[in-house]
Amino acid sequence: xxxxNRPLLVDKFNRQxxxxxxxxxxxxxxxxxYCMAEEMTFVPRSEVLTxxxxxxxxxxxxxxxxxxxxxxxxxPLVRRNVMSLVKNLGQLEGLDELVLTTNGxxxxxxxxxxxxxxxxxxxxxxxxxxxVKFREITRSGDLSRVLRGIDCAIAAGFEKIKINAVILNGRxxxxxxxxxxxxxxxxxxxxxxxEMPLGNIIEHNRALSFCSNDEIKTLIEQHYPLIDTTENTGxxxxxxxxxxxxxxxxxxxxxxxxxCPLCNRVRVTAEGRLLLCLGNxxxxxxxxxxRAKPGQIKPLEEAIIQAMDLKPEQHxxxxxxxxxxxxxxxxxxx
Numbered sequence: 001x002x003x004x005n006r007p008l009l010v011d012k013f014n015r016q017x018x019x020x021x022x023x024x025x026x027x028x029x030x031x032x033x034y035c036m037a038e039e040m041t042f043v044p045r046s047e048v049l050t051x052x053x054x055x056x057x058x059x060x061x062x063x064x065x066x067x068x069x070x071x072x073x074x075x076p077l078v079r080r081n082v083m084s085l086v087k088n089l090g091q092l093e094g095l096d097e098l099v100l101t102t103n104g105x106x107x108x109x110x111x112x113x114x115x116x117x118x119x120x121x122x123x124x125x126x127x128x129x130x131x132v133k134f135r136e137i138t139r140s141g142d143l144s145r146v147l148r149g150i151d152c153a154i155a156a157g158f159e160k161i162k163i164n165a166v167i168l169n170g171r172x173x174x175x176x177x178x179x180x181x182x183x184x185x186x187x188x189x190x191x192x193x194x195e196m197p198l199g200n201i202i203e204h205n206r207a208l209s210f211c212s213n214d215e216i217k218t219l220i221e222q223h224y225p226l227i228d229t230t231e232n233t234g235x236x237x238x239x240x241x242x243x244x245x246x247x248x249x250x251x252x253x254x255x256x257x258x259x260c261p262l263c264n265r266v267r268v269t270a271e272g273r274l275l276l277c278l279g280n281x282x283x284x285x286x287x288x289x290x291r292a293k294p295g296q297i298k299p300l301e302e303a304i305i306q307a308m309d310l311k312p313e314q315h316x317x318x319x320x321x322x323x324x325x326x327x328x329x330x331x332x333x334x
Contacts, residue, residue, distance in 0.1 A: 008065045009266075009304065011276075011311040019068040019234050019265040020061045022054055024082055026270045028075040030103050031139035032125070034166055034195050038139055047271045051085045053290045057268060058089045060300040067096040068234050074270065077106035083113055090118025097121065097234070101164070105141065107149030115156040121233070122153055123191075126163045128172050129182060137171065154186060160233070162189040162250070167216060168209040176216055177223060183247045191237045191250035192216050196278070213251040220249065234264065254278075260314035266307075274304065276311035284310065 009017035026043050028036070049057070058069055069089055076082060090098050100114060101123040114122070126146060128134040134143040153161050163183055167173050176192075183190040192213055217240075220226065226240035226249060237250030267275040272287025284307045286300065293299045 009308050011308045013261075013311075013313055015261075015263055015311070016065075017264055017266055017308065017311075018066050019070070020058075020066050021070045021072050021265060021267045022058060023072050023074065023268060023270040024051070024054060024076045024085065025074040025079040027078055028073055028103065029078055029105055030075065030141045032103075032127075033137055033139065034168065043271050047287075049268075049270060049272045049287060049290070051079075051081060053272070053287070054268075055085055055088045056290065056295070056297060057272075057286065057300065058095075059092060060297050060304060062092045062094050063297070064301055064304060067094065068099065069095060069097070070099045070101060072101045072267075075103050075105065076100060077102055077110055083110070083117065086114060086119065087117045099123070101125070103138075103141065104146035104149040104153075108145070108152050111149065111152040111156040115158055120158065121160040121162070122158050123162045123164050124150055124153065125165075126150070126179070127165050127167070128175055129178050130175065133172060133175075137168075150186070150188075154188065160189060161186075162191055164191050164193055166193050166195055167211040168195065169211045170209055173211055176219055180220055180224065180249065183249075184242075184245045187246050189239075189248040189250065191252055193252040194254055196254055213253040217251060224249075236262070263311075266311070274307055276307060277314075280312050282310045282312055 011017065025048065031038050031040070061069065071082075071086065071089075073079070079085075086098070086100075089095065097120050098118050099121040100119050102125070104124040104126065107122075107124070111122075124146070127137050129143070131143040134141055134146075150161070150163075163179065165179055167176060179190060194213055195210060217226065224242050224245075226242065229239050229241055229248075231239045231248070236252050236254075238253070239248045239250045241248055263277075267278065268286065269275060272285060272290060273283045274286050276282040284303060286303060289299050289303050
């Protein structure tokens with residue numbers, strides 16, 4: 001289908017959706033304190049979309065004008081045979097960007113292959129450069145392995161590599177400048193992400209641990225003057241540059257600077273729910289369509305188009321209350 005003649009995914013608020021985040025698994029080899037409970041119950045494997053079903057979904061979205069797909073999890077690289085999916089999506093005509101979010105634990109093994117199969121940019125979660133603190137936050141992660149993975153990703157030659165960091169007061173707020181120094185040394189980017197109230201976390205009090213990006217930006221500017229930019233990678237980050245570095249610093253601020261008016265994305269969970277908003281439960285069941293009409297792309301496209309009317313105007317996060325969204329981040333797909 002000619003790109004100019006593709007139907008566009010436009011919601012009731014005239015926002016065009018051209019970016020989809022596909023979760024390939026809800027499983028992860030880490031148990032980050034802001035993402036999930038220490039003892040998790042995962043989706044039964046029979047309820048998780050097959051790689052072939054995810055591939056068909058990707059094709060349907062691209063047919064409808066989506067030009068950016070991000071693979072997420074859980075940790076996407078722990079999914080068996082996930083590289084076959086990466087290869088298939090990387091060959092989709094009309095897809096401008098295939099990108100990935102990962103915790104970095106598997107990059108030593110997969111970085112080169114990801115690049116060869118068409119992944120252009122990669123986001124790597126890294127909240128601490130202290131091995132003890134890193135294990136405390138991830139509950140199981142090996143910092144040295146992640147750092148080796150980052151170096152492998154740099155060597156592989158991706159267009160952009162970005163570190164994602166969630167800063168929690170009383171936990172890692174003292175490492176903000178260390179993280180900035182790290183990305184400057186590596187000539188990569190960083191995005192600071194405000195913690196989102198998804199899932200019932202009992203490990204810490206979100207209201208007390210919340211660190212706003214305004215605070216982080218103020219601290220950084222005392223050492224590295226930031227130059228505002230209009231650069232955009234299709235996501236919610238607001239980017240700044242520094243005169244003496246190629247690295248960029250981004251801020252994703254769902255609390256302090258709501259970005260809903262510019263939302264251009266939807267998510268598909270590992271079990272096939274099309275989520276129209278990160279902070280709301282508006283969704284439709286694409287798995288039911290995939291399994292009732294296996295291999296048929298038209299019913300999928302029709303359902304996706306109709307779902308745009310369900311996309312809400314904005315989310316409403318409240319750190320002082322129990323979360324309205326009971327699903328954890330690993331179920332949401334980033």
